[in-house]
Amino acid sequence: MPRIAPAEAPYATAIAAELERIMPAGVEPLILFRTLARNPRIFARMFAGGLLDKGALSLRQREIVIDRTTARLGCEYEWGVHVAFFAQRAGLDAAQVAATVQGVAEAPCWTEEEQALIAAIDDLVDRHAIAPAVWTGLTTYFDETQILEVIALVGYYHTISFLCRALDLPLEGYAARFPEVPSAG
Known part of the structure; x- marks a missing residue:
């Protein structure tokens, strides 16, 4: 088991919306994402800093x-x-x-x-x-x-x-x- 238990559904509204946006349909949110959701501030900041969008690299x-x-x-x-x-x-x-x-x-x-x-x-x-x-x-x-x-x-x-x-x-x-x-x- 991880050192901090991942959050379980139902998630806070903002976290649920972000998880729905980033996860493929039908795929459970990653353990990492659910663990970060235990601290909504860290969750929001980490996703705000994400670099998986279309950038300068292929x-x-x-x-x-x-x-x-x-x-x-x-x-x-x-x-x-x-x-x-x-x-x-x-x-x-x-x-x-x-x-x-x-x-x-x-x-x-x-x-x-x-x-x-x-x-x-x-x-x-x-x-x-x-x-x-x-x-x-x-x-x-x-x-x-x-x-x-x-x-x-x-x-x-x-x-x-x-x-x-x-x-x-x-x-x-x-x-x-x-x-x-x-x-x-």
């Missing part, structure tokens, strides 16, 4: 950022939900999904543009900054608005990962699981 680029960030932070909960809901729509194949967890930025399954994107994500997660050489690679493919969105997404999903892991949320039944690491030997 759906594929956005999902690479989210999947790589949450995987690097060990947040199987959020990674698995995003893979389940968005990987196919974003055109991510099985090798690419696995590479968000286990691969290096230069993995051959990625385009050069995606490699630059992943290098920036890795720098932000590992160093909390972007090294000059990585920045140069990023600016080769992305403009200022896109780079700002990348940084904001990594930061936002850092927070989401902290919430999921600190709350010890159980994995959603339909969500993807991290791929097994091949054994050496």
